[in-house]
Amino acid sequence: MRAAVFYRAHELAIEDRPVPGIDAPGDVIVRVRRAAICGTDAAEWDHGPVLTRSPVILGHEFTGEVVSVGSDVTDLAVGRRVVSGAGIWCGTCPWCTVGRSNLCSSYETLGLQRDGGLAEYVRVPARTIRTVPDTVNDDAAALAQPLAVAIHAVRRSRLRPGETCVVVGIGGIGSFIVAAAQARGASRIVAIDIDEHRLETATALGATDTYLGVGAELVDVIRSATGPDGPDVIIEATGASQAPAAALGSVRRGGRVLLVGLQSKPREIDLLGLSIREVELIGTVAHVCDEDLPEALLVLERQEIAPVVVDRTITLDELVPVAIAGLVGKTAKGKFLVDPAR
16 A cells, blocks of 8 residues: 655655454454645644654555444444544543543554554554444545544533633634634634734634734734623644733633643743633643544534635645645645645
8 A cells, every 4th residue: 555654854655565354353444535634734744753752654644434443343334434533542541541541651653653544544453443324525534633632622622602712723623623613612813923814814714803813912912802801712723922911911800811822931921810710721632532523523523614714635646845834834725635646
């Protein structure tokens, strides 16, 4: 089979690899019909290996059909269309036993620490798999995993129906967060970005208001958009150095700030203001397969997300010159999907 094998920074090869076989009774072999590229893949190519255990076949966002199953797999028939979560968890550590499998003490990610889905075939544990409804096509199904990450983030923010939510940064994950907030029933969703095209995407996914804003302007933009009291929830999805402090200074008393964008180093924030205004600062990572992936598939049934966020479908040979180059160079206008069979 052909696969995208990552070795080190700026070294990724499309190679012929053996088709994976069943290694354990709970394994499933999936023929990949669509895979998606995310910023993590591009960052590993540009600066890695940071998160990867290279050499590794990249790809943690994919959908396909079951071609073989292990002896313990009784609920997945050959030919069934499926999606997989990205993470593999142990099921027995203190975090797994309380339903927080994304914090598993031995967590591994497909496409980073184990071979992933940017290939014609991939081996995954059956417990990470969910069946794709007939009403969700392959392009949409390939978005289930990143949408699950956004759903987990919105769940962590405890956004309630009728509340106002500000999303700062409408990139790859931020756009899905807008869709997840809309599905959660937010009364107002204010999208802020420095790119007008991204704001158009946000509107198409459910944002009620959009604003251009960056850097020192961020506090003023949020207050202008939501009034002097501020919004109920701010979700920061840029990772920009000044954004956490701006979000904490702009949210309403008793509000919540969720950090999705990863910070490259420690930042100074106003802890006194956080305490006396009873603001909650919340972190989030990955998704919980059992609750977030099924919800993502439900959202994809109800909302036309793929036509809004997908730029185009490419071949494996176009992975680096088109998709990764577009993400690294910040020229990508949407999500790139890969059809490994082309």
